[in-house]
Amino acid sequence: MCEANVYCIDKEGNEKLILEAVDKVIPMEEGFLLENIFSERKIIKAKIKEMALVEHRIVLQEE
Amino acid sequence: MCEANVYCIDKEGNEKLILEAVDKVIPMEEGFLLENIFSERKIIKAKIKEMALVEHRIVLQEE
Numbered sequence: 055m056c057e058a059n060v061y062c063i064d065k066e067g068n069e070k071l072i073l074e075a076v077d078k079v080i081p082m083e084e085g086f087l088l089e090n091i092f093s094e095r096k097i098i099k100a101k102i103k104e105m106a107l108v109e110h111r112i113v114l115q116e117e
Numbered sequence: 118m119c120e121a122n123v124y125c126i127d128k129e130g131n132e133k134l135i136l137e138a139v140d141k142v143i144p145m146e147e148g149f150l151l152e153n154i155f156s157e158r159k160i161i162k163a164k165i166k167e168m169a170l171v172e173h174r175i176v177l178q179e180e
Contacts, residue, residue, distance in 0.1 A: 055171060056119035056121075056170050056171055056173060057170050057171055058119075058170055076170065077169060077170050077171045078167070078168065078169055078170075079165070079167070079168040079170075080167050080168070081164070081165050081166070081167075091171065101144070102142070102144050102165070103144070104141070104142070104143050104144075105141065105142040105143070106140060106141055107119050107120050107121055107139065107140050107141075107142075107170070108118060108119055108120060108140045108154065110119060
């Protein structure tokens with residue numbers, strides 16, 4: 055499966071895992087809606103910093 | 118491998134394939150830098166519309 059783990063860097067510069075095995079990433083007015091392969095959802099107010107799909111890694115930056 | 122194909126919807130609403138087998142997606146001032154597993158690069162002035170990683174699909178919307 056080709057889902058990714060989504061990490062977020064907070065305002066202090068610390069990176070934390072937000073949601074594993076994310077399939078869908080959809081921009082919304084208030085940030086991004088993340089949905090993983092287990093149908094867990096999170097909305098996070100952040101912008102994209104980088105995506106490295108072969109590493110299964112999406113990094114967001116908190117706004 | 119878990120790369121994705123990147124599509125873009127243009128201002129007329131037509132979807133076209135921009136770059137296959139994309140690994141890295143990095144936001145830049147002028148849009149997004151895409152880099153695929155063959156080290157091909159494209160910069161596209163667009164925003165993210167949706168990502169469906171299990172389907173290997175990233176859709177951008179031309180701005």
